[in-house]
Amino acid sequence: MMPARWAAGERDxxxxxxxxxxxxxxxxxxxxxxGTPEGIRPRGIIPRPxxxxxxxxxxxxxxxxxxxxxxxxKGLLLVRTTVVGSFPxxxxxxxxxxxxxxxxxxxxxxxxxxxxxxxxxxxxREVVRxxxxxxxxxxxxxxxxxxxxxxxxxxxxxGFEIGALERYFDTNTYYRQPRANGTVRWKAPITVVDFRxxxxxxxxxxxxxxxxxxxxxxxxxxxxxxxxxxVQDLAAALGREVEALAAAGARDIQVDEPALVRxxxxxxxxxxxAATLVRGKGDARAWLFTxxxxxxxxxxxxxxxxxxxxxxxxxxxxGTAEALRARRIEKPVALGLLDARTTKLEDPHLVAKQALTFxxxxxxxxxxxxxxxxxxxxxxxxxxxKLRVLVSAAKLANEGAR
Amino acid sequence: MTAPLxxxxxxxxxxxxxxxxxxxxxxxxxxxxxxxxxxxxxxxKEVVELQEALGMDVFVHGEMERGDMVGFFGENTTGMxxxxxxxxxxxxxxHKPVIVDEVRWDRPITLDFWKYAQGxxxxxxxxxxxxxxxxxxxxxxxxxxxxxxxxxxMARVIHEEAAALAHAGAKYIQIDEPAIHTRPDADFDLxxxxxxxxVRGVDAEFHTHICYGDIARIYPGMLRLxxxxxxxxxxxxxxxxxxxxxxxPFDTSKELGLGVIDVHNHNVESVxxxxxxxxxxxxxLPPERVWIEPDCGLKTRTPDEVLEKLKVMIxxxxxxxxxxxxxxx
Numbered sequence: 239m240m241p242a243r244w245a246a247g248e249r250d251x252x253x254x255x256x257x258x259x260x261x262x263x264x265x266x267x268x269x270x271x272x273g274t275p276e277g278i279r280p281r282g283i284i285p286r287p288x289x290x291x292x293x294x295x296x297x298x299x300x301x302x303x304x305x306x307x308x309x310x311x312k313g314l315l316l317v318r319t320t321v322v323g324s325f326p327x328x329x330x331x332x333x334x335x336x337x338x339x340x341x342x343x344x345x346x347x348x349x350x351x352x353x354x355x356x357x358x359x360x361x362x363r364e365v366v367r368x369x370x371x372x373x374x375x376x377x378x379x380x381x382x383x384x385x386x387x388x389x390x391x392x393x394x395x396x397g398f399e400i401g402a403l404e405r406y407f408d409t410n411t412y413y414r415q416p417r418a419n420g421t422v423r424w425k426a427p428i429t430v431v432d433f434r435x436x437x438x439x440x441x442x443x444x445x446x447x448x449x450x451x452x453x454x455x456x457x458x459x460x461x462x463x464x465x466x467x468x469v470q471d472l473a474a475a476l477g478r479e480v481e482a483l484a485a486a487g488a489r490d491i492q493v494d495e496p497a498l499v500r501x502x503x504x505x506x507x508x509x510x511x512a513a514t515l516v517r518g519k520g521d522a523r524a525w526l527f528t529x530x531x532x533x534x535x536x537x538x539x540x541x542x543x544x545x546x547x548x549x550x551x552x553x554x555x556x557g558t559a560e561a562l563r564a565r566r567i568e569k570p571v572a573l574g575l576l577d578a579r580t581t582k583l584e585d586p587h588l589v590a591k592q593a594l595t596f597x598x599x600x601x602x603x604x605x606x607x608x609x610x611x612x613x614x615x616x617x618x619x620x621x622x623x624k625l626r627v628l629v630s631a632a633k634l635a636n637e638g639a640r
Numbered sequence: 641m642t643a644p645l646x647x648x649x650x651x652x653x654x655x656x657x658x659x660x661x662x663x664x665x666x667x668x669x670x671x672x673x674x675x676x677x678x679x680x681x682x683x684x685k686e687v688v689e690l691q692e693a694l695g696m697d698v699f700v701h702g703e704m705e706r707g708d709m710v711g712f713f714g715e716n717t718t719g720m721x722x723x724x725x726x727x728x729x730x731x732x733x734x735h736k737p738v739i740v741d742e743v744r745w746d747r748p749i750t751l752d753f754w755k756y757a758q759g760x761x762x763x764x765x766x767x768x769x770x771x772x773x774x775x776x777x778x779x780x781x782x783x784x785x786x787x788x789x790x791x792x793x794m795a796r797v798i799h800e801e802a803a804a805l806a807h808a809g810a811k812y813i814q815i816d817e818p819a820i821h822t823r824p825d826a827d828f829d830l831x832x833x834x835x836x837x838x839v840r841g842v843d844a845e846f847h848t849h850i851c852y853g854d855i856a857r858i859y860p861g862m863l864r865l866x867x868x869x870x871x872x873x874x875x876x877x878x879x880x881x882x883x884x885x886x887x888x889p890f891d892t893s894k895e896l897g898l899g900v901i902d903v904h905n906h907n908v909e910s911v912x913x914x915x916x917x918x919x920x921x922x923x924x925l926p927p928e929r930v931w932i933e934p935d936c937g938l939k940t941r942t943p944d945e946v947l948e949k950l951k952v953m954i955x956x957x958x959x960x961x962x963x964x965x966x967x968x969x
Contacts, residue, residue: 326727328733330735338733401877402876403876403904404852404854405853408822410777582780615726617724619724
């Protein structure tokens with residue numbers, strides 16, 4: 239028989255760099271590389287030959303989903319947790335800065351491109367497991383290979399050149415500003431390799447993220463003009479990317495449109511843009527996420543778009559929270575309640591309490607709690623702490639909901 | 641009257657390998673504070689000597705003692721603590737400080753290295769300060785109830801430092817505010833108000849450096865900043881920014897710091913392209929009110945690139961100056 243604590247608790251705890259063994263009864267447990275959890279001896283368990291990592295990952299993912307589905311059917315588990323997209327890629331430790339060193343070596347010509355890719359892939363896997371290990375239900379690749387959210391896409395599409403540094407919204411980060419110099423076209427998958435890497439490494443389902451056509455156009459040099467077909471061309475190109483992600487097995491595909499928070503109405507033709515984006519998604523759920531502000535003036539128009547899940551920043555966009563609570567929304571919502579721009583940690587009880595105020599206004603059991611925007615603006619240890627607050631808040635909200 | 645087309649740099653210089661190594665070793669406890677200080681002064685001396693050799697007009701001390709323009713103030717201001725690494729762009733990171741208590745000026749922050757550098761040359765050395773809006777904006781604030789409270793409190797700290805520099809004899813003091821246009825509609829007035837609080841009653845010529853971001857959104861509003869010189873990054877966008885000066889003329893009481901060297905590009909500019917940028921500017925402003933500078937701090941470039949880029953800058957300035965004097969202008 240398995241020790242109770244191990245069976246109940248440690249099985250769900252997926253430590254980074256843990257390895258999996260499969261005991262006789264067929265239950266999969268995780269054993270820390272340094273040994274079994276303190277004070278617990280796995281008596282009576284004879285490890286079988288270790289499964290390959292990817293088999294274990296798939297199995298763990300399946301178990302996680304099965305557990306959620308079972309609990310949901312019993313009304314036991316409701317709101318889940320996800321991130322918006324980015325995650326810090328370095329920390330202050332020497333080991334935590336190996337990506338930084340690798341890029342510097344690659345820039346000097348001392349490291350070949352495949353050497354850099356190997357380091358990037360290692361960080362990507364680490365970031366994915368860090369999120370899953372914190373207990374997140376839906377993770378991302380952390381966008382750790384992106385130079386920035388704009389040039390990562392523009393530089394891989396036909397019709398753009400990449401220019402000077404520009405401030406990224408009201409953050410203290412900068413992006414290389416793209417400039418359209420011809421017809422914008424999709425050439426080849428942009429995010430699929432990273433998605434596959436993340437999916438192979440992650441014990442939790444992985445959400446793919448693409449930057450939205452309106453934001454890419456709005457943040458490019460010259461911005462948006464009434465006469466330019468740039469947004470429509472970008473929608474067609476990014477629609478191909480969505481299709482490629484769906485073909486690669488992505489079940490959740492998110493389109494980020496932070497520039498919509500600057501609007502008081504939906505951009506002209508955006509219904510058609512959205513339809514183009516999601517046309518090739520197949521069975522995948524298409525998400526639309528806005529952040530760095532609120533969208534209350536255009537909320538109803540946004541909700542009429544053909545996306546399956548809507549994510550909102552409810553910290554910088556606190557007004558959107560009020561607008562949501564004034565409605566009954568049929569589609570799942572990601573509630574961006576955790577402030578991803580400050581190191582100050584929230585009280586999970588307060589976040590849970592806030593989350594419960596949406597219970598009668600959204601399909602809570604299909605919805606998510608999330609940070610307000612990508613976590614990359616925080617130091618990595620703080621991002622980890624925020625994830626723990628998020629997971630605790632979701633548990634408390636679910637207990638409250640019961 | 642100011643001499644035409646004076647040259648200076650924006651503040652930081654590339655750290656030599658021996659200093660970068662020593663800083664890393666100091667962080668790991670393998671080098672003493674005394675040894676690090678000795679090497680930092682050696683590197684500062686080399687920066688001063690380089691500017692002498694190049695024939696620059698107004699010097700900087702090179703910021704060899706600073707890891708980062710905000711992190712340094714975070715480490716040395718009461719009420720702040722050093723932070724952990726966050727990314728600013730590409731592969732560049734900085735230790736983002738945290739405001740954890742009321743910020744106070746208890747002792748000089750930058751004075752020691754300014755005095756050291758000024759003692760090495762007869763040319764004026766600029767006092768180099770980061771502005772209150774930028775320090776607050778590029779820190780995490782866990783203490784103040786509002787950004788306004790934090791910025792105005794930080795302005796009092798920077799004012800004290802500016803007064804200490806002026807009292808020690810600094811003729812020029814530069815206040816870097818690269819974040820001042822982060823929220824141009826909501827916060828630009830606060831940026832102006834905090835600059836006024838910094839310079840009020842301090843006897844020095846104040847310059848400000850603002851780079852990247854949406855400059856057009858704060859122009860001509862930026863002309864309200866109570867400083868003698870506003871320095872902007874022009875080369876980064878191939879002098880496209882001149883268009884906003886063509887539409888609304890620059891304040892006649894102010895000088896323009898013209899960024900002519902791209903500090904985020906390994907390619908060394910040609911003398912001709914820098915000359916062209918200067919000539920285009922001189923169609924809008926007289927040379928007495930134009931200073932020739934790189935776009936931003938030079939720490940992003942290697943020491944070799946810095947040398948080559950500054951040589952180009954000086955050569956271009958000299959060529960334009962010669963043409964002007966031969967025309968009798």
